Amino acid sequence: MLTVAPANIAVIGAGTMGRGIGYVAAINGISVNLIDLDAERLNNALHQIDHDLNKGIEKGKISTEDKIRAMSKIQPTTDMAKGVDGVEFVIEAVFEDMQLKKKLFSQMESLVPNSTILGTNTSSLSITDIAQATATPSRVIGMHFFNPPHIMTLLEIVRGEHTDQTTLERTLKLGQQLHRDCIVVADSPGFATSRLGLVIGLEAMRMLQEGVAVAADIDRAMELGYRHPMGPLKLTDLVGLDVRLAIAEHLHREIGEQFRPPAILRRLVRAGKLGKKTGEGFYVWK
Numbered sequence: 492m493l494t495v496a497p498a499n500i501a502v503i504g505a506g507t508m509g510r511g512i513g514y515v516a517a518i519n520g521i522s523v524n525l526i527d528l529d530a531e532r533l534n535n536a537l538h539q540i541d542h543d544l545n546k547g548i549e550k551g552k553i554s555t556e557d558k559i560r561a562m563s564k565i566q567p568t569t570d571m572a573k574g575v576d577g578v579e580f581v582i583e584a585v586f587e588d589m590q591l592k593k594k595l596f597s598q599m600e601s602l603v604p605n606s607t608i609l610g611t612n613t614s615s616l617s618i619t620d621i622a623q624a625t626a627t628p629s630r631v632i633g634m635h636f637f638n639p640p641h642i643m644t645l646l647e648i649v650r651g652e653h654t655d656q657t658t659l660e661r662t663l664k665l666g667q668q669l670h671r672d673c674i675v676v677a678d679s680p681g682f683a684t685s686r687l688g689l690v691i692g693l694e695a696m697r698m699l700q701e702g703v704a705v706a707a708d709i710d711r712a713m714e715l716g717y718r719h720p721m722g723p724l725k726l727t728d729l730v731g732l733d734v735r736l737a738i739a740e741h742l743h744r745e746i747g748e749q750f751r752p753p754a755i756l757r758r759l760v761r762a763g764k765l766g767k768k769t770g771e772g773f774y775v776w777k
Contacts, residue, residue, distance in 0.1 A: 497579035497665055501526055503571065503595060507731075507768070508612055509584035510536035511640030514543055515669050517564035518557065518641070525567045526574035533567040540565065543641055575602050580665060582634055584612040587737045592616065593624035600625045608658055608665075610634040614685045615738045618651035618678045628653035632662050635682065636671075638730055646671035651678045680745035685738055688726075693739060693753060695723040699773070700755040706773045724773040728766035732773075736760050 500516055502509050505527035513536070516523040527533045544561060547553040553561075568574045575581050581603060583595050592611060599609055609631045611621055622628035633649025646666045650659055659675070666673040676683045695709050703709070710722020727735050736757065742750035759765075759772060766772035 497661075497668070498522060499524070499578045500580040500582060500665075501575045501578045502582050502584055503527075503574075503599075504584035504586075505529070505533045505536035505567070506584070506586075507638060508636060508640065510540055511638070512582055512584055512612065512636055513565055514540050514561070514641045515636075515671075517561040518544075518547075518553065519669050520560075520564070521668065522564050523566070524574040524578065525565055526569070526571050527567075528569055528571075530569055533569065537565070537567060543639075547641075571598065572602050575599060575607075578603065578607060580608045580610060580661075582610040582612055584636075587613060587616060587734060587741075589616055589620065592621050596621055596631065597624045600627065605630075608632065608661055610662065612636050613649075614734075615681050615741050617680075618649050619653065622651050622653055629655040630658050632658050633678070633682070634662065634666075635684065637684075644670065644672045645684070646673045647682055647684050648673055648675045649678055649682055650675060681738070681742050686742065686746075688723075689735070689738060689742060689750060692723040692727050692735060693750065693756075696727075696753040696755050696773075699724065700753055728772040728774055728776070730766070731768060732756060732760050732765045 499522040501524040502513050503526045505525050513523045513525045525533065525536060541562065544558040548555060548558060581599055583592060585591055585595065596609060605627065612634055614635050618631060618633040622631035625631060628651065631651055632654050635647035635649060637643035637645050648662055648666065663673055681689065698704065698709055699706055706724045710725050713719040713722045736752055739750050739752040763769060764771045767776045770776050
């Protein structure tokens with residue numbers, strides 16, 4: 492079967508990940524409907540995409556013409572029915588909440604043709620469980636992008652228990668068109684990346700909590716000693732401490748004690764210190 496790359500997609504959620512996925516699609520020539528019920532969040536997303544495109548121009552990675560072309564590909568809307576109408580792919584990119592995702596997938600399925608692929612940008616939740624909210628679980632697939640999507644090229648594609656081969660092949664084709672480096676993994680808790688990355692991140696938090704070293708030195712140990720591009724605590728600040736906590740709680744339930752969230756993580760989240768997006772986490776951001 493010939494697999495053709497899609498001409499249009501919809502992204503549900505205009506937060507950090509949703510707008511980043513929208514950027515990646517648009518810069519690669521794919522029309523994208525960016526959907527969010529919050530008009531202010533949509534407006535902020537467009538401003539951030541514009542800012543990121545300008546950064547690309549400054550660094551010589553794209554031209555002014557590329558930016559104009561990309562911005563013309565993005566259509567923001569607060570109307571989900573309008574946003575998903577006729578698209579070949581829908582990528583959901585809302586917060587890591589199983590019930591919210593199931594509700595969205597149930598709604599999406601009733602609004603799109605049977606040929607539309609339903610993707611979820613989850614970093615840890617079960618694709619098989621999400622697909623249970625639909626009557627056609629064969630077209631549900633995990634598409635785990637990494638933050639920030641316009642810089643991080645990895646795309647972790649997660650095949651659920653019922654995901655069929657056509658859905659997988661079409662998703663790989665989309666990943667190729669988006670110039671992502673794709674890996675395919677089974678639907679297991681944390682997949683490959685979150686499961687491995689969180690082990691390091693949580694241990695770094697415990698070390699900080701125990702006074703083994705300050706945050707900067709723990710991060711430098713991994714950056715210089717193991718050639719990690721970014722230390723685990725700085726990465727957690729970038730991802731969001733609330734996001735990391737939600738993933739840790741999920742994996743703690745699914746796998747065991749090694750994923751129990753450290754007290755320092757819970758304390759910072761309770762204090763509203765969620766990382767770069769709030770100005771403070773393990774580091775103070777300006």
